Amino acid sequence: MNRTAPDPLDEDEARLRDLVVEAGDPSVAARPEYLADLRRTVLDRLGPPRRTRRTTPWLIGSGLAAASVAACLALAFVLLRPANAWAQVARAIREQSWLHGRHVGPDGKVLSEAWFSPPTRAMASRSDRAIEYHDPARRTVTRFVPADGTIYLLPESSELVNASMDFYRALMDPSGSTRSPIPGTEVASQVRRKVEDGGRTWEDVELTLRLVGGPGQLRLRFRLDPATGLPHSATLTGADGPPRTTLFDYPDRGPADVYELGAPRTAKVVDRTPGADLEAILAGLKAGRVGFDDYRGVMTQVPGVGLRAIWRKGRKWRVESLFPTARSPQPVPRDADGAWWTEHLDQFTRVVQAICDGDKVYYYRLEGDLSMGDGQPPRVSLNMSQAINASDDPFMPWPDSFPEHLSHPNVWLPTEERTFSVEPKPDDGPAGTIRVRVSDIRFPGPARPDLYKIWVDPAKGYVAMKVETAILESLNPPKVAYIDAHVVEDLARAPGGAWYPTRVRRLTSNPKSEQASRFDLDFRTPIPDDLFRPLK
Structure with missing residues (x-):
């Protein structure tokens, strides 16, 4: 009896869909019945209509048929299980002691080198401009600059370390490079193919990367060696300029310090790692923004953005612009607090601006007018998305919209060009604060401007009571265009005990201007996770 052609929604279709779902989860080992079900389903789809009894020609041709089916089955595994295929590559990389990459130019000349140890997460690099070694255990970076013959001991920068680690995380990600290893880009698509080159067979995995916001x-x-499952090379191609290629090898031993990479042992050493006083300030600022309670609230800013609704839940957050309607209370009561805003929020027109689900930030733009005329909220469309780092102190693109970030800024760290000084009893600023000054040694003489000044109150959880940033219009000679300052005018405490600002004034010097921000937070009302899912 011949089998009729399957309906798109028949039992086999549903079964195949379920198998694909299982195949896409690299953390789930394939069950024996999974292999049998997949084989049977593929045979049913690819083979001829089934008969009640096999004929002799079918048996005679079974070897060729089996080979054809095996090829189709292999293709099905490539198509259905890209995660598991890459999982083998990721596992092979994780088993290596060191990964060594050589960035080569079109002429084959080595331009720079990089080392990474999967077991220890140590990293190193060497180029004409600098030699670096990152020690993850000590959380320090040793940097030799040939131009001035000096070795600098620097603190680890979580942002820079995570940017460097993104490439290696992508290589070791069992899910198959769904997250772009190149900062500022997103994976739009990926293709796998076998190629012949140089008398050898390779497997290529090609990612198409979309530039974020442009x-x-x-x-x-990635060109993979089928024999080892390890990447042999990575080639990046853009719209302009020649392709950039990195060649990989896997030594048993890597560098232990910058001296093994060629830094002279007679070089001068300058220690820029923070002392105990600066370490305490940096740790206090981080704790204030990372460990803050979950909340929903409203930021009022005049003049400026007007009203913004804000939500925070761990790494997740959301921002909406609010616009008065005929149903909105006019004016908003002066004593309106977070609970009042929770009760009256839906009486305003709400326009989603950004949503962070903990892994990515999704930015939206308004489509059409604020009033759609059908009682529905204004329509928005996705403008761009942006991956955030996986550290315990994730990137926040809009710190001024969230009180815990505004009052606990993620400040710069010392570098070979940037110096810090801590003044426990400054002669200016709010009472009871410690002042931190950041300068650039490239700006010589007594007229050298401070790049950054921050006054923190250790008695109130290291809240930055005042921050001044110099906006420069030229570097040589250094010339300040204006000073941008934030001053906290009032504080409150979250249920967990953390201090945060309820009123902040922003001041600019040229031209002189003022902007007042007020934060009203509600810590009691539960926050559903649906709020942090990207809009469809």
Whole structure:
């Protein structure tokens, strides 16, 4: 009896869909019945209509048929299980002691080198400009600058370390490079193919990368060695310029310090790692923004953005612009607090601006007018998305909209060019504060401006009671265009005990201007996780 053609929604279709779902989860080992079900389903789809009894020609041709089916089955595994295919590559990389990459130019000349140890997460690099070694255990970076013959001991920068680690995380990610290893890009698509080159067979995995917030694309091709499952090379191609290729090898031993990479042992050493006083300030600022309670609230800013609704839940957050309607209380009561805003929020027109689900930030733009005329909220469309780092102190693109970030800024760290000084009893600023000054040694003489000044109150959880940032219009000679300052005028405490500002004044010097921000937070009303899912 011949089998009729399957309906798109028949039992086999549903079964195949379920198998694909299981195949896409690299953390789930394939069950024996999974292999049998997949084989049977593929045979049913690819083979001829089934008969009640096999004929002799079918048996005679079974070897060729089996080979054809095996090829189709292998293709099905490639198509259905890209995660598991890459999981083998990721596992092979994680088993290596060291990964060594050589960035080569079109002429084959080595331009720079990089080392990474999967077991220890140690990293190193060497180029004409600098030699670096990152010690993850000590959380320090040793940097030799040939131009001045000096070795600098620097603190670890979580942002820079995570940017460097993104490439290696992508290589070791069992899910198959769904997250772009190149900062500022997103994976738009990926293709796998076998190629012949140099008398050898390779497997290429090519990612098409979309530039975040702008036109244009990049292509990143990983060339894999089928014998070892390890990447042999990675080639990045853009719209302009020649392709950039990195060649990989896997030594048993890597560098232990900058001296093994060529830094002279006679070089001068300058220690820029923070002392205990600066370490305490940096740790206090981080704790104030990372460990803050979950909340919903409203930021009022005049003049400026007007009203913004804000939500925070761990790493997740959301921002909406609010616009008065005929149903909105006019004016908003002076004593309106977070609970009042929770009760009256839906009486305002709400326009989603950004949503962070903990892994990515999704930015939205308004489509059409604020009033749609059908009682529905204004329509928005996705403008761009942006991946955030996986550290315990994730990137926050809009710190001024959230009181815990505004009052606990993620400040710069010392570098070979940037110096810090801590003044426990400054001669200016709010009472009871410690002042931190950041300067650039490239700006010589007594007229050298401070890049940054921050006054923190250790008695109130290291709240930055005042911050001044110099906006420069030229570097040589250094010339300040204006000073941008934030001053906290009032504080409150979250249920967990953390201090945060309820009123902040922003001042600029040229031209002189003022802007007042007020934060009203509600810590009691539960926050559903649905709020942090990207809009469809």
